[in-house]
Amino acid sequence: MDMETDQIYQIDVGNLLAFNPNHRFSSAPSSREELVKECVTEGTKLVQAIADTLFNLPSTETNDGPLVQLPPPSTKLPREKHLPRPKPPTKWEEFALKKGIQKRKKDKIVYDETTDKFKRRHGYDRVNDDNDIPIIEAKASDEPGEDPFAKRLDDKKKRVGKQEKNRLENLKSAAKAGALPSHVQLAVTGLPISGTKAQPKKIGKEALGDVAGLAATSTASGGKFDKKLPGEKPPKKQGKHHKYLPVVPRYGWVDEEKEQTNKVLGKLLSKHSHEILNVGKAINMYNDKKEKKKSGRSDKLKAKKDITKKKPYANKAN
């Protein structure tokens, strides 16, 4: 082995790693055992070098033995996951920033004036509990038949629904930036409304069985007179299928019927409407129709009748 090799090793104490870049096998080792022996000897030297640094670090005595504080590792290794991305500010946070609203920590215990006691803000026996109000005074603006208690419940439901919607929007924008909180998942459930992009679905066994039934809806009679193969089951829902969207939308939910028509209208009037509507073809069709109307019931096959022309007089003398 060369003795001129530089005996400086690259030591990384944080990883308990040592590297000797200057060793080379000058002569081919005679046998496997010799090779192994040489490797182990070199290894011992390296471990000794690390141990020299390690045992000289300041140590604290504990029950299990001397504890030493390792420096952070110096070899850079690739991360296993990306760095956490900054979350985009929520709609409220943006508003608060703009208006200069500071966050105020709320006390857990609040003084209640009605009973002169300190009560908790949330939970059992709380301050300002909605259910505990015995009397609601009528205002001049109230209608006579309206139940104010039910109205309060309704208002609360609406507020909760709006808040949920806002929360979803905030999470969606966070997901777009790749910064969704780790314990939250956004999942798509339910069918999209017609006019929106359909999510590709896996075809199940029952769906495959219903394919014949689905095809039947394309016939004018809804598949009533179609020939059935032996063993085919009758379709589940016979006749034409129509999906009628509710006219009155539910609480906090989007007006689906309005959405549907708006979507179609939006697409037609949008910048890219030429991709959906072939304007050239439409113009041609319109022009053709107009021309047909102009020239009466003119068909190339039918002879044109000109009433001003008189028929050639035949056999008048006889």
Place this chain on the structure above:
Amino acid sequence: MGQVAGKSSVMMEIRTPKTHKAKRVLEKRAPKLVENGKKTLILHGTKTSATVSSVLMELYRLKKGGAIKYSRRNENIRPFESGGETSLEFFSLKTDCSIFVYGSHSKKRPDNLVLGRMYDHHVYDLIEVGIENFKSLLSFSYDKKIAPHEGSKPFICFTGEGFENVQELKQLKEVLTDLFRGEVVENLNLTGLDRAYICTAVSPAKVFLTHCAIKLKKSGTIVPRIELVEVGPSMDLVIRRNRFPNEGLRKEAMKSSKDKPKKKVKNVDQDDVLGKLGRVYIPEQEVGKIPLPDKSKGVKRERREGKVKKNKEEGSASKKLKESE
């Protein structure tokens, strides 16, 4: 969580875990500034020889606690082919493992081992080695007292100029460091150091890898004299194929967060005459934040005092009995 219709009229649902345990698991697996130790996934392909199966089993034993071993054959995993990585990525996602060891055996590539790493559960880099001259840990005989404990932090040593000059060996050095390193710890117990991995570059394409136990011998100084005893397994790794990481991906993966700035100790002064001085601030008493009194029955003062009285009476009664005896 209820369903809400968002702006795009697609029904979306917010799903949060229903148990605390599930929430903790999700938070543990989330991307963090300071990461957990990488876990290893060990699996084998369609055909494995006896050598490969024992190598995989012993590697699993060495890395117990930080490794997951799949026992079934995986036919559709071909790490070097473009479509053959999907299963691997799926397993990596499910088990949260960022390093994988895939063993297989074929006529063209006998006793084959593919070591790979993942970034964001997508393949980052791969290196394929062939195993030669494998000696199982069962074939080594040594004093059982020095046998290394499971999960102890190992020393890792690389010898040979090949690890610096040859690109493939450089990559192998990085992969082996990642594989054997385990968790990054701040405090280390010096009595728990009992194993070392020795890797020597025998030639530009061959590496000799062995696992040794450490014997600490008395020397004159604080630093003990190290003696290494081979406990196995030992094998020769012959470099076959490899795939370097994409340059852009490598840059992104090597990005680290800023180092934590040294925390200055506040409110402590050093005075020459008085010595170390500290400042104590008594915070304002906030009536609103005081916890509500514990009104449970057993804790009420009348009950407590009643109990104390009762014990006293009993005590004096027993004393009386004793005196009368």
